Amino acid sequence: MSAPLRVNTVGIVGSGRVGSIMAAALADAGYRVTGVADRSRPPSAAELASDLLLLAVPDDALAALVAALAEAGAFHEGQIVAHTSGAHGVAILEPAVALGARPLALHPAMTFAGSQADLDRLRKGISFGVTAPADVRPAAEALVRDLGGTPEWIPEERRGLYHAALAHGANHLVTLVNDAMDRLREAGVGQPERVLDPLLHAALDNTLRLGDAALTGPVSRGDAGTVRRHVEVLTEAAPDAAPAYLVLARRTAARALAAGRLGPDEAAALLDALEGKTRA
Numbered sequence: 001m002s003a004p005l006r007v008n009t010v011g012i013v014g015s016g017r018v019g020s021i022m023a024a025a026l027a028d029a030g031y032r033v034t035g036v037a038d039r040s041r042p043p044s045a046a047e048l049a050s051d052l053l054l055l056a057v058p059d060d061a062l063a064a065l066v067a068a069l070a071e072a073g074a075f076h077e078g079q080i081v082a083h084t085s086g087a088h089g090v091a092i093l094e095p096a097v098a099l100g101a102r103p104l105a106l107h108p109a110m111t112f113a114g115s116q117a118d119l120d121r122l123r124k125g126i127s128f129g130v131t132a133p134a135d136v137r138p139a140a141e142a143l144v145r146d147l148g149g150t151p152e153w154i155p156e157e158r159r160g161l162y163h164a165a166l167a168h169g170a171n172h173l174v175t176l177v178n179d180a181m182d183r184l185r186e187a188g189v190g191q192p193e194r195v196l197d198p199l200l201h202a203a204l205d206n207t208l209r210l211g212d213a214a215l216t217g218p219v220s221r222g223d224a225g226t227v228r229r230h231v232e233v234l235t236e237a238a239p240d241a242a243p244a245y246l247v248l249a250r251r252t253a254a255r256a257l258a259a260g261r262l263g264p265d266e267a268a269a270l271l272d273a274l275e276g277k278t279r280a
Helices: 017-028 059-071 091-097 116-124 137-146 156-186 192-214 224-237 242-258 264-274
Strands: 009-013 032-037 052-055 080-083 102-108 127-131 150-153
Touching: 009 017, 017 032, 017 116, 052 059, 059 080, 059 091, 080 091, 091 102, 102 137, 127 137, 127 156, 137 150, 156 192, 156 224, 156 242, 192 242, 224 242, 224 264, 242 264
Parallel strands: 009 032, 009 052, 052 080, 080 102, 127 150
Antiparallel strands: 102 127
């Protein structure tokens, strides 16, 4: 039986927002970070000899980086080679595995703005989307626990769905909130962020606790006339943003109907309003 994999030293390739924060967090957790490489400086011998080589680069750059490092003979037997991409699992690390390395997908499920706040948030404890073969799992779990996090074990074939869910919830939320602030400015509100702050925090907190029971507003109440007016004013004032309202209002109606918040007739009236129809 082979000896369990252990991680004491960590080399990092990628000095951007994720790589720099992960380097600081790992050092705080007691790991010896042997270096952080970037595009202008290739990985050093010490980084490449580390127990864990962490690749913190954009999703679409990962395959080429792994291939280039493998061609250069950068991986070694028994080394754990990990990446921080949410979109990929361990299959993308096959060139490293072919050289004897063990693969690990280690995605910190949070946004990174490149500030001290990122490190503070990570230290408070976040979830990590982890995909790993059985022999790497104990080391991966220890690593996540040492960072104060919680591992969420994601099957290889579900990585795309996992990442799409996070992007839809977090990245699209930024766009949605910015659109809402733009509309409030156009309506004459001087500090839209101040207006939205308590509303959005309450909506998020309630949703995380209550699910669909947190639905409020004209769609969940079946106020088809109000929704029709929304469509009219948005189509006139912000034609580029109106389609997003239509799609999300339809989705909200579907969820409200499934949750029993709306009856079939109310839902039908809402859908008519969203399509610009008037009911007899």
